[in-house]
Amino acid sequence: MRGQAGGAAGFLQPPDSDVQSWMAKAFDMARDALENGEVPVGCLMVYNDEILGKGRNEVNESRNATRHAEMVALDQVLEWSRLKQLDPKEVCKLTVLYVTVEPCIMCAAALRLLHIPLVVYGCKNDRFGGCGSVLDISSDDLPHTGASFKCISGHRAEEAIEMLKTFYKQENPNAPKPKVRKGGQSSRGLCCPAEKSSSS
Amino acid sequence: MEPDTKRRKGTEYDTDLWDVLPVLSDEQSRDTKLLDAYAAPITEKRETSRLVKELAVVYPLPDLQHIKRVRARKDKNAPHPLEVIVCLASDVSGLESQRSTLADLLSSKTIDSRGLGEPFLVQIPASPPLTRPQFERASKHWPTSFHEDKQVTSALRGQLFSSSEKAKMGEYMNAAIQAARSGHALGMDAVGAVIVDPQSGQIVAVGHDCRQGTHPLHHAVMVCIDLVAYTQGGGAYEYEKYPACRYSVPESQVTTSHDDLSKEGNHCSSDKAMENGQLYICTGYELYVTREPCVMCAMALVHSRISRVFYGAASTDGALGTKYKIHCQKDLNHHFDVYKGVMLQACEELLDLK
Ligand SMILES: [Zn+2]
Ligand SMILES: [Zn+2]
Numbered sequence: 298m299r300g301q302a303g304g305a306a307g308f309l310q311p312p313d314s315d316v317q318s319w320m321a322k323a324f325d326m327a328r329d330a331l332e333n334g335e336v337p338v339g340c341l342m343v344y345n346d347e348i349l350g351k352g353r354n355e356v357n358e359s360r361n362a363t364r365h366a367e368m369v370a371l372d373q374v375l376e377w378s379r380l381k382q383l384d385p386k387e388v389c390k391l392t393v394l395y396v397t398v399e400p401c402i403m404c405a406a407a408l409r410l411l412h413i414p415l416v417v418y419g420c421k422n423d424r425f426g427g428c429g430s431v432l433d434i435s436s437d438d439l440p441h442t443g444a445s446f447k448c449i450s451g452h453r454a455e456e457a458i459e460m461l462k463t464f465y466k467q468e469n470p471n472a473p474k475p476k477v478r479k480g481g482q483s484s485r486g487l488c489c490p491a492e493k494s495s496s497s
Numbered sequence: 498m499e500p501d502t503k504r505r506k507g508t509e510y511d512t513d514l515w516d517v518l519p520v521l522s523d524e525q526s527r528d529t530k531l532l533d534a535y536a537a538p539i540t541e542k543r544e545t546s547r548l549v550k551e552l553a554v555v556y557p558l559p560d561l562q563h564i565k566r567v568r569a570r571k572d573k574n575a576p577h578p579l580e581v582i583v584c585l586a587s588d589v590s591g592l593e594s595q596r597s598t599l600a601d602l603l604s605s606k607t608i609d610s611r612g613l614g615e616p617f618l619v620q621i622p623a624s625p626p627l628t629r630p631q632f633e634r635a636s637k638h639w640p641t642s643f644h645e646d647k648q649v650t651s652a653l654r655g656q657l658f659s660s661s662e663k664a665k666m667g668e669y670m671n672a673a674i675q676a677a678r679s680g681h682a683l684g685m686d687a688v689g690a691v692i693v694d695p696q697s698g699q700i701v702a703v704g705h706d707c708r709q710g711t712h713p714l715h716h717a718v719m720v721c722i723d724l725v726a727y728t729q730g731g732g733a734y735e736y737e738k739y740p741a742c743r744y745s746v747p748e749s750q751v752t753t754s755h756d757d758l759s760k761e762g763n764h765c766s767s768d769k770a771m772e773n774g775q776l777y778i779c780t781g782y783e784l785y786v787t788r789e790p791c792v793m794c795a796m797a798l799v800h801s802r803i804s805r806v807f808y809g810a811a812s813t814d815g816a817l818g819t820k821y822k823i824h825c826q827k828d829l830n831h832h833f834d835v836y837k838g839v840m841l842q843a844c845e846e847l848l849d850l851k
Contacts, residue, residue: 360731360778361723362800368714375712385713402823403796407714410793424830427796431828432821434792441814442792 311393316417319343319395320452323419326353326366327397327460333357337460340366340396342374342413344388350374367396367404371411389413397457399450402427405434409443417449419457512663514842516655517807520818520835522825525627525649529635531620532561533586535602536639537613538577539567544612548581555606556584563625565640582639583616628653652836666807669693669785670840672703676717677787677847679741680705687850690717690786692725692779694747695804701725701782702744710738718786718794722801725778779803787844789815789837795823799831806835809844 311319319341326339330353342350352370356362374392378385389411394400397419400408405427408416416428416435427434428448436445539545549566558564567581583602592601603610621639626632629650632643651657658666669691677689688706693699704720712734724744726732736742779801788810790798795816798806806817806824816823817835824835 355733358731359723359726359733360729361726361733362778362802363719363722363797364733371714372712401796401800403793403800406791406793406796410714410791424828425796425800427792431826432792432823437820439792439814439820441812 311417315346316395316449316452319393320397320417320419322348322351323395323397324453324456326351327457330354330366331460331464337464338366338396338398340370340394342370342392342394344374344392349377349388349392363403365401365404367394367400368407370394371407374411386412393417397453398422398461399426399428399430399448400435401425402432402434405432406442408446409434409439412444413446414444415447415449417452419450419452420454420461421450512660512667515663515840516838517652517658517663517666517836518655518838519649519652519657520822520824520837521628521649521653522822524624525631529626529631530623531638532623534619534621534639535583535586535589535597535616536568536580536619537583537599537616539579539581539612540577540614541612542579545579545581547609548612551608552581552583555603555608556588558582558585561621561623563641563643564621565642568640577614581613582619582621583613586618665698666785666839669700670787670807670809670844672700673717673785673787674840674843674847676703676705676741680707680717680739681847681850683710683739685709687847688717688787689847690721690784692721692803693783693785694781695783696781697748699747700745701728701747704736704742705739707736707739707742714793716791716794718784718790719797721784722779722797725782725801729778731778783807785839787847788812789817789819792816792821792823795821798833799823799829802831803833805833807839808835808837809839809841810848811837812848 323339323341326341327337328339330339331337333353335354335357337354339353340351341348350370350373352366352368352373354366355364355369358364374388375385378388392413394408394413394416395418396416399418399420399422400416401422402425418428421430423430425431428450429435434442435448539548545567552566558566564582567579570578570580583599589597589602597616599610599613599616602616619639622635622641626635626641626643627646627649629645630653632641632645635641648657673689673691675689676691677687680689681687686706686708690704691700692702694701702721702724704717704724706717707715707720715734720736720742723733724736724742727744728746779798781804783805784798784803785807787808789808789812790806791812791814808817811819814820818837823829824833
């Protein structure tokens with residue numbers, strides 16, 4: 298069993314039709330990431346039927362390896378709360394994350410810290426997953442790391458996996474090219490030869 | 498490495514006051530599991546090698562390569578100086594009695610038991626010892642082989658770093674402590690962090706906790722990672738309100754030297770590792786942080802490919818030793834060494850600042 302999200306249980310189960318349409322938008326974001334040479338993960342933050350945040354990976358653009366889709370979208374939720382002069386924690390407590398891939402350990406911790414109660418995701422993330430795949434940050438007992446959250450998984454999982462495979466296996470033609478060493482080998486091959494393939 | 502005899506006394510970073518201890522994996526730090534086994538005295542010494550060979554055929558111990566099949570009795574006056582493992586208790590689990598005889602153990606086996614005495618129960622280590630303390634504990638039960646990692650041994654004794662290396666660490670941690678104090682003066686949690694390029698010794702980024710300010714996720718480590726991104730033409734946030742959060746572009750990045758081609762190792766500061774179109778911006782860098790990072794920050798360091806982390810005080814939900822050991826978590830594709838205890842007292846004092 299996943300940990301129960303406190304307080305907001307009433308709104309937790311969105312109707313299936315809503316889930317479908319929100320997830321469709323998250324997949325659009327993931328495709329956008331793929332076309333921009335970023336890891337194809339897309340997400341939405343939805344509060345009272347309103348999209349407060351939309352994110353896709355921005356690691357390359359920002360040269361910051363923590364700029365995952367979820368972190369990008371959380372920033373927008375915080376900004377929205379600020380503009381509306383609402384307490385960001387109160388807003389987050391009623392915000393659902395829709396994301397194409399299981400959040401990683403870092404993002405799962407960030408979601409906890411901000412009290413996001415529910416995450417709906419597509420496929421598992423075997424390499425970094427923080428909602429049960431590598432660690433279970435979503436429901437472990439971490440009294441100083443915000444609140445545990447609930448997960449609903451499996452929406453269009455196949456499609457999410459396919460996108461990741463496309464990204465990891467065939468070198469993305471739109472991705473910024475890695476610098477090639479004078480020896481003719483790319484630094485990619487030198488630094489991480491034993492990389493696992495994407496989730497399956 | 499320099500000898501540990503020259504100690505600097507009375508300096509700001511008095512290195513006698515703290516130890517730098519490694520945060521090892523669970524496999525390296527747990528007590529060795531034990532298995533029940535039957536051993537028997539070798540009553541005729543000249544039969545030893547034949548017995549060992551034949552026992553290895555009838556009762557092979559395939560998952561216990563580290564176990565020495567024969568041990569010498571420590572008691573020199575014992576009637577039979579050698580003892581041999583006959584089999585695991587689980588190999589003969591069909592046997593009812595705890596006091597099985599040699600005939601029970603070897604019935605239905607083709608072996609000449611000449612030279613073997615009556616068996617007795619012993620406990621043997623189930624897995625190979627990975628550290629000297631594990632080896633010493635294991636050896637109390639039954640002798641094992643041990644491939645010692647000298648670096649881990651001296652790290653566990655707090656002797657991996659010379660006092661001049663520790664003085665340097667103290668300097669970096671002191672910069673992190675100063676940053677923590679600056680942040681605290683602005684109403685932030687008193688946590689500071691510094692990212693260093695160990696090749697040049699240069700501080701690349703200094704940050705403090707900013708979570709009470711514009712962004713609740715701006716922990717000191719996250720701030721530092723973003724500041725390193727700035728040194729590479731990126732960066733996601735503004736830190737104008739926090740003058741103590743700053744970066745400086747490493748010299749190695751400004752001038753590209755020919756040496757780069759020859760130095761493969763972990764020298765990546767001017768040629769950041771890139772894989773699948775992703776940059777790993779902290780490759781080759783080290784982090785000093787006043788308290789143990791949380792889960793978010795620890796995983797951010799994995800994503801950023803940090804090479805080593807040094808922290809002062811532990812924290813309750815800490816992810817580099819206390820609750821998790823994300824730096825050596827199985828399944829993750831990047832691992833790094835973690836040391837704790839750097840300027841412990843000064844770092845612990847920060848925790849008490851309200
Ligand atoms: Zn993530
Ligand atoms: Zn943190």
